[in-house]
Amino acid sequence: MKKTVLVSGGAGFIGSHVTVELIEAGYDVVVADNFSNCDHTCFEGVKKITGREDIPLVEMDFCDAAAVKKIFRDYPIDAVIHFAAYKAVGESVEKPLMYYKNNLLSFMNVLEAAQEKGNFNVLFSSSATVYGEPDKVPVTEKTPRKPAISPYGNTKTMCEDILQDTVKASHGSVKGILLRYFNPIGAHPSALIGELPRGVPNNLVPFITQTAIGKRECLSIFGDDYPTPDGTGLRDFIDVVDLAKAHVFAVTRMLEGKMKKDCEIFNIGTGTPLSVMELVKAFEKVNGVKVNYRIAPRRPGDIIAIWADPTLANEEMGWKATRSIEETLAAAWAWEKHLAGK
Ligand code: UDP
16 A cells, blocks of 8 residues: 655755655655745645646644644554754744744654654654764764754754654654755756745855846855865755655655664765865856855854765665766756746
C-alpha cells in the first residue's frame, strides 16, 4: 500500500521541492502550510511538475494543537516531515519570543500527535547552524554542537533535543531522523518552484539573482578579510533538489525499518567548500551575466568556514549530492527569470 507523508510547511522553498520528490518516488503527500512566509506560487508549481491536481492542501497553523490532531485524524499519515518554522536569523534576534513560541510549539504539537498515534516517524529539518563556528572542518555528525548565536539557531538545537528526548521516552514507538542542512540553494530545473524571499533577501543566492535581474542595485559581500584562501566565507552550497531527495531516502529508511537507532542524525551537504566570491564568479560565468557587487564589512554572527563531511548520509542512506554548482546556479537564474516573466 502507498504510504502517506505529511509535509508541514510544504508550500515553502524546501517543502515544495521535497513534495515533488516524494510524489515522484511514489508517496502520497499531504501538504500543510499557514502561508505566513510564502504564497501559493510553489504549491501551484508542484501540481504542474507532478501533473497531480489532487494533492491535499491543508491551510493550518501547527501552533494550533487541535488543528494538528485533526490532520492526524483526517489522513492516514505514516510519517511527518516538519518544516513549518520561522527562519530569519536577524528577525529572531529582534523577536525572540515569536521564534521560540512558533518554532518550539509547532514541533511539540507534531510530536504530541505522533506520540498519541504511536508507531510513527518524524523527520526534522535541522541545520548546520547547530555546529556554530566549528573548531575543525569538515564537520561530521559527531562534531560537538556549539551554543547558538541567535534565537533562530537555538530553536534548531532545542528541537533536536526535544525530538531525541521524545524518541527515547517512547521506547521505539516514535522514531526520528534529524537532517542537518548546509546551505540549500538553487531551484527545480523546471523553473516552476524556487525560493521566494519576502522583502530584501537575507541569503546569498536570492540576493545574487535579484541583483543580476536588476531588482537590487548591488550585492554586498560581507567581509573579504577572513582567514580563508580568498578572504570571503566558505560554505557548503547544496542543491535544493539534491537536498529534497535526501528526505526521500530518509523517509524510506524509516518506513522500511532500516534505521540503526531510533533517532538518527545526518549531515546533508556536498562535502565541497566554495567561497562566497567563487560562488558569485561561478554564477556570472555559467549564466553569462554580471553581478554588481562591492565588498562590505563582515556581517555580525557569520561563521567563517563550514562544510559537511557527508560520509554517513552517503554510506548509510545511500544518498549523495549529484548536481554540479553550474547546474544549480543555472536553475536559480532560470527561476528568477521565470518570476520576472522573462
Ligand atoms: N552573504 C553575503 N552577502 C549577502 C548574503 C550573504 O556576502 O547578501 C554571505 C554571508 O556572509 C555568508 C554566505 O554568504 O558568508 C552565506 O550566507 P547565507 O545568509 O546565504 O547563509 P548562512 O551561511 O548565513 O546560513
